[in-house]
Amino acid sequence: MKKEKEILKWLNNDLSSKEMEDLKQSEDLQTLEKIAHYASQLETPKVDAQTALETLKARNHSKKKPKERTINFKTFYRVAAVLVLVLSSGYFFFYSNNTSFETQIAQRKTFTLPDNSEVVLNAASKISFNEKKWANKRTLTLKGEAYFKVKKGQTFSVKTTDGIVTVLGTQFNVKERKNYFEVHCYEGLVSVTHNNKTTKLPPGKTFRVINGKVENVEDFYATNPSWIQQESSFNKIPLDQVIAELERQYDLKIKVDGIDTSKLFTGSFTHADKEIALQAVTIRLKLSYKIEGKNIIFYNYGAQ
Numbered sequence: 001m002k003k004e005k006e007i008l009k010w011l012n013n014d015l016s017s018k019e020m021e022d023l024k025q026s027e028d029l030q031t032l033e034k035i036a037h038y039a040s041q042l043e044t045p046k047v048d049a050q051t052a053l054e055t056l057k058a059r060n061h062s063k064k065k066p067k068e069r070t071i072n073f074k075t076f077y078r079v080a081a082v083l084v085l086v087l088s089s090g091y092f093f094f095y096s097n098n099t100s101f102e103t104q105i106a107q108r109k110t111f112t113l114p115d116n117s118e119v120v121l122n123a124a125s126k127i128s129f130n131e132k133k134w135a136n137k138r139t140l141t142l143k144g145e146a147y148f149k150v151k152k153g154q155t156f157s158v159k160t161t162d163g164i165v166t167v168l169g170t171q172f173n174v175k176e177r178k179n180y181f182e183v184h185c186y187e188g189l190v191s192v193t194h195n196n197k198t199t200k201l202p203p204g205k206t207f208r209v210i211n212g213k214v215e216n217v218e219d220f221y222a223t224n225p226s227w228i229q230q231e232s233s234f235n236k237i238p239l240d241q242v243i244a245e246l247e248r249q250y251d252l253k254i255k256v257d258g259i260d261t262s263k264l265f266t267g268s269f270t271h272a273d274k275e276i277a278l279q280a281v282t283i284r285l286k287l288s289y290k291i292e293g294k295n296i297i298f299y300n301y302g303a304q
Contacts, residue, residue, distance in 0.1 A: 100128035103144075105251045108227075113140075117156065118149040122175075122227050123248040145175040147225050162209060163194035172201075173225045180241055181209040186224055210238065226268060233268040242269075242281055243298070250274050257299040259287065 101111045103121045111119045111127075114134040119127060125144025130137070138156040150156045152169030162181035165174055170188025175181070183192050185201040192199045192207045194214070199207050206217040218235065226233040232245050240261035243254050249271050267284045269277035278296065282289050288301045 097130050097132040098128060099131045100126060102126040105248055113138075115151050115153060117151045120147040120228060122146065142174055142176060144177070145173070145227070147171075147173045147228060163192055166191040166193070171224070177241070177244065179211045181207075183207045184220065184225065186222070210241075227271070230271040231268050232271065234265050236264045236266055238262050239265050239285065246277060246281065250277065252296055253294060254296045254298060257297055259298055259300060 101109065101119070101121060103109050103123055103125050105124050107123055109121050111121065113119060113129075114131055115138060117138075121127065122145035125142070125146055127140050127142050127146060129140035136154070138154055139159065140157070141159045143160070146158075148156075148158070148167075149171050150167055150169050154168075156167050156169070158165040158174050160174065160176035160181065162176055163183075165172065165183055167188060167190050170190060171186040172188075172190045173182075173184040173186070175183075181194070183190060183201060184206050185203055187203055190201040192201060194207070194209060201207055204219045204221060206220065208215040208217050220235075232242075232249065234242055238261065239259070242265045243256070243261065246252060246269065247254055252274075263285065265281065265285060267280060269280040271277070278289055281287075282298060286301050287298050289299070290297050
């Protein structure tokens with residue numbers, strides 16, 4: 001019982017100087033310190049030491065044996081230390097192989113994958129993949145928008161909630177946003193699978209889905225996406241998607257007043273100047289805007 005109390009006091013940092021010196025002379029301190037070290041590496045629910053000991057003692061008392069049994073704390077803590085090591089090893093085994101790259105609003109970053117393929121992430125986007133399996137399975141998950149320069153090799157797949165894009169070695173752009181899915185092929189051949197139907201895209205071709213409907217898109221002649229050069233371009237895209245991109249690139253909150261956000265927009269806006277960007281969108285659609293606190297209001301020209 002005395003040892004139990006001393007251990008509980010050590011766990012709670014309540015030992016006196018003399019009690020701490022006595023513990024240092026015993027073999028228990030080294031074992032306890034190892035447990036504390038490895039336990040600190042894990043993000044697990046906190047355990048009430050007093051409750052744990054009371055539960056353990058209750059289990060021992062519930063055994064129907066006449067002879068009183070005592071707890072061998074040296075063995076108990078050695079087993080506990082091994083258990084902590086096993087748990088911590090399992091934690092890193094399950095999580096350390098998953099790699100992700102992410103950008104915030106108004107941010108763009110370039111990353112290199114394990115096979116030296118290059119990924120440029122647009123604002124508010126994320127990719128994730130299993131680095132350990134990458135050599136045999138080049139598959140990643142995308143949320144947002146990214147431009148890929150893929151090294152030739154085994155099949156390279158990009159998974160999104162709206163479809164799967166598969167290539168061997170090429171350059172392409174994938175955009176997956178709310179109610180919007182689009183793939184541009186800039187080099188090589190891209191395979192896009194959407195709703196169990198596969199479409200092949202040679203350079204200059206686009207696959208686009210808006211609000212669940214596959215759209216017919218004109219050919220393009222660019223060598224890479226415009227957002228790489230700090231400019232967002234649109235070809236017959238609903239205004240609500242353009243507004244969403246403005247919000248991502250400038251960290252804005254845009255509201256509309258009496259405007260049909262399904263109207264189509266063709267044009268572009270810069271990522272370098274907020275005022276010019278807002279004017280580029282509103283003037284082309286004969287709209288106006290005003291600033292109210294942290295919000296920007298779009299409204300029809302002459303309505304206010």
